[in-house]
Amino acid sequence: xxxxxxxxxxxxxxxxxxxxxxxxxxxxxxxxxxxxxxxxxxxxxxxxxxxxxxxxxxxxxxxxxxxxxxxxxxxxxxxxxxxxxxxxxxxxxxxxxxxxxxxxxxxxxxxxxxxxxxxxxxxxxxxxxxxxxxxxxxxxxxxxxxxxxxxxxxxxxxxxxxxxxxxxxxxxxxxxxxxxxxxxxxxxxxxxxxxxxxxxxxxxxxxxxxxxxxxxxxxxxxxxxxxxxxxxxxxxxxxxxxxxxxxxxxxxxxxxxxxxxxxxxxxxxxxxxxxxxxxxxxxxxxxxxxxxxxxxxxxxxxxxxxxxxxxxxxxxxxxxxxxxxxxxxxxxxxxxxxxxxxxxxxxxxxxxxxxxxxxxxxxxxxxxx
Numbered sequence: 001x002x003x004x005x006x007x008x009x010x011x012x013x014x015x016x017x018x019x020x021x022x023x024x025x026x027x028x029x030x031x032x033x034x035x036x037x038x039x040x041x042x043x044x045x046x047x048x049x050x051x052x053x054x055x056x057x058x059x060x061x062x063x064x065x066x067x068x069x070x071x072x073x074x075x076x077x078x079x080x081x082x083x084x085x086x087x088x089x090x091x092x093x094x095x096x097x098x099x100x101x102x103x104x105x106x107x108x109x110x111x112x113x114x115x116x117x118x119x120x121x122x123x124x125x126x127x128x129x130x131x132x133x134x135x136x137x138x139x140x141x142x143x144x145x146x147x148x149x150x151x152x153x154x155x156x157x158x159x160x161x162x163x164x165x166x167x168x169x170x171x172x173x174x175x176x177x178x179x180x181x182x183x184x185x186x187x188x189x190x191x192x193x194x195x196x197x198x199x200x201x202x203x204x205x206x207x208x209x210x211x212x213x214x215x216x217x218x219x220x221x222x223x224x225x226x227x228x229x230x231x232x233x234x235x236x237x238x239x240x241x242x243x244x245x246x247x248x249x250x251x252x253x254x255x256x257x258x259x260x261x262x263x264x265x266x267x268x269x270x271x272x273x274x275x276x277x278x279x280x281x282x283x284x285x286x287x288x289x290x291x292x293x294x295x296x297x298x299x300x301x302x303x304x305x306x307x308x309x310x311x312x313x314x315x316x317x318x319x320x321x322x323x324x325x326x327x328x329x330x331x332x333x334x335x336x337x338x339x340x341x342x343x344x345x346x347x348x349x350x351x352x353x354x355x356x357x358x359x360x361x362x363x364x365x366x367x368x369x
Contacts, residue, residue, distance in 0.1 A: 086157065090196045093137045093155040098248070099197040101136045104159075104184050108323060110145035115203050115323070118330050120152065122206035125337060129207045139187065141180065159187055181271045182263055189256035192248045202242035204317040204326050205301075208337060211243075211313050214299065219292040220251050223275075226303040226318060228296040235280050237293040240301065241272045242316055254287045302329070302358045302365075309340045309353050320361030321368055332357035 094100040109115035116138070123129045123136075137155045140146035149156035191198050199211065215222055216232065224243035229236050246252045259275060266274050278284065279291060300306035301316030315333055317326040333355060340353045 086190065087194050089137060089155065089157045090191065090194055093135055094196055095135050097197070098195060099135070099199065100191070101132055102139060102188070102191065102198050102200050103136065103203045104139045104141060104180075104187075105145045105149060105203060106141045106180065107144040107148075109203055110140070110148040112148075114327060115330075116148070116152070118206070118327065118334065119203040122208070122334065125334060125341070126206075126208045127341075128210055132207070132210075139184075141183070159183070178268070178270060182260065185256065185260050185271050188246065189253065189260065192246060192253045192256060195248050197246060197248045199245045200241075200243065201314070202316065204320075204330065205243055206315045206330060206333060206337070207313075208315065209311075209313040211299065214294060214313060215245050216292050218290060219245070219247070220249060220290045221246050221255065222292045222294060224294045224299045224301065224314075224316065225296055226301065228293060228304060232292045232295065234293070235291075239272065239275050239279065239293065240303070240316065240318055241275055242301075242318060243294070243299055243314060251287050251289045255284065255289050258283055258287070302361050305355065305358070307354060309337075310348075317358070317361060319365045320358065321364040322360075325360040325364045328360045329357035332359075 090100055103119065105116055120133070123133050134154070136153070137157060138149045138153055139157050139159050140149050141159055143158070146156060146158040188198065188200060199215075201207070222232075222245045224240045225237045226240045227238040231237075246256075259271070259278065262274050262278050263269065263271070266277060269277075284291065296304040297306050297308060298311060298313045299316075300312055300314065301318040303319040306312050306315075315330075317330050320326050320329070336353065336355050336357070340348075343351070343353065
């Protein structure tokens, strides 16, 4: 929550930006209508190849997309090398209710026998979770991760950002890491604007059970926690945006725009930390946003570990520094999970299973803190 005079100034600044963004959007829609008539003799492929920037201090860079319902979408060109566009990929991947599962991937996490392999393996080891692979969209942030994705998965989308290399391992809270996280926030806003709800999952999250029964029908946004304090509506819960459900509507679209703009008020901060700053802000109340939190008993992580194998749904390698530490502990957890799945009911009653991990991650976290 913002505090004192600085708080008022921060809110005013974001409000002014949102107001300017609204005016800019109206102007762009008018210009788009004029250009639609003026450019009738220009080929569609020419339009798709021509970027158009508009006052970047008011809103993210945008590019033209020639679609019947919208000209203005996104921060960068959304075209892939094979000519598919975001809307097509979403329609192809989504469930009948227009919900899609999304994860993002860069080269460091796409290398063979590393994070993306563990992530996909967990769907095969989970209870009735393999079916969700048909509705999983992997958003690749660089060419190498996209190439790896199309070799192992059916639904891949290449999201390029001009002038930025997202391929290598990004150290937590480093400048490149922050740019990658904020690029993700802006992309997820685009998904909502296309009319698709999403369940976002970081690739360092293992899926053990179906998470959808744990999504509240009353929530516009429901987010995981590093620390859950017992009430799903409590804003004191420490949010973790690595696992988040967002329902496509005007409230969530406005929220994602507000969240993205708030990074200018809190420069150098992680999107998750900014979320924990703004979640109490009056602007969210004005949007009418219904925000809830997942119980870590079910949607768990290393920060607040659930040891109940009978009910655990997902496990996130949070509170961890370093890719290798994440890999070591998640591999051990998959081993523990497979052992649990092989136990008979009597074995489970008399030998309560426990996690042998996390050890590497908690050691790395404690060293930093």
